[in-house]
Amino acid sequence: MNKVELLAPAGNLEKAKMAIDFNANAIYLGGKKYSLRARANNFSLDEIKEVISYAHKNKAKVYLVTNILCHNGMTKDFKPYIKQLMALKPDGFICADPYIMNVIHTNYPNVDIHVSTQQSICNSKSALWWHKSVGATRVVTAREVDFINLAKMTKALKNKMEVEYFVHGALCVGYSGHCMMSNNLSLRDANVGGCAHSCRWNWELKDKNGKLISKKFTMSTKDICHVCHLSKLIEAGIASFKVEGRMKSLHYIATICNNYSHALKDYYANRLNAKRIKMYENDLAKAANRDTSFAWFNGQPTQKQMLYRDVQKPLTQNFAFIVDKKVKGGYDIISKNFFTCNNTFEVFGKNHDLISNIKIISLYDVKEKMAVDRVNKPMYHYIIKTKAKLDIGDIGRITK
DSSP, rough: OOOOOOEEESSSHHHHHHHTTOOSSEEEEEEEEOOSSSTSSOOOHHHHOOOOHHHTTTOOOOEEEEEOOOOGGSSSSSHHHHHHHHOOOEEEEOOOOOHHHHHHHHHHHTTTEEOOGGGGOOHHHHHHHHHHHHHEEEEETTOOOOOOHEEEEEEHHTTOOOOEEEEOOOSSSSTTTTOOOHHHHHOOOOOGGGHHHHHGGEEEOOOOTOEEEEEEEOBOOEEEEEEGGGGHHHTTTTEEEEEOTTOOHHHHHHHHHHHHHHHHHHHHHTTOOHHHHHHHHHHHHHOSSOEEEOOTSSSSSOOBBBOOTTTOOOOOOOOEEEEEEEETEEEEEEOOOOTTTTOOEEETTTTTEEEEEEEOSSSEHHHHTEOOOOEOOOOOEEEOSSSSSOOOOEEEEOOO
């Protein structure tokens, strides 16, 4: 059995490297053009070249996202742009528009084309149509596919096309992301990358008589979390586990990649049991402020999968530091948020389980060359001394 791919989002260069450092097998990212996440920083050609080099050195893949649905004027610049991208030697492209896929397949027939979830593919026959038409090698299923039908798809596509499935992250209230709310309400077209997330706004909800029921009504769905379903998905033949979140934080990327990569290692070592799944679920909940559900996995979602009353949890600034290197007497860290020597921490890393109840014995400001009792400057170097054994790249969180 080929090991399943963990595919992580990359909204900028730092997040791309963080995902790879935390054991993502592949990342997906958008350039400055033709990518749906127009509000993400996205990547210049030089940055794409740098991240592909970094990924390949670490035996990871990079898929470039060219997944907008082109309006007429957008077609004229695509051929010279794709020529520039191809020179950087990416591992494949994630596409939604037939024109874009046809250009890539016609001019670069050996490059992998992955059909985006924007095409709402729910059955194997639709997937095979793209395989025959433009040589697509992988299909990213519609998020509305339940597990029973997903298993049927992978069985029918075996040895013909790979299947990629979203295991974590946000969902769209529109079918497979096809939604006109943003365009109608704010003139920002979601299908070319400008979604304003209108479904997540707080709306006034009134009854038929005009009486106000709530000022915090939303039409947004809960996020998805399928760490408890990894075994079933692997055994069903899924090739790639996709994480949503090119707009999410560095802490989100590290937390999600860390937990899913550890869970996958557990599976292949025959130790992914209920206790460890619960451990991963608890830690994944620290990555974002939205509740999670199984979405369509078990069939048609119910009201329980929606955030009708804006029940988002408050975000906490608990991302404290990243271990940059080991030094004599402790660890050189890069600060992320305010903390003091009186705080208690937990640390996670790619080489070990979560370490809890960590205390800092001493703190030293590298730039000022003096001992301090608090960190009040982000992105500065400090040296911490602790009894805990840490690794380079570990991330510390404040627990109290």
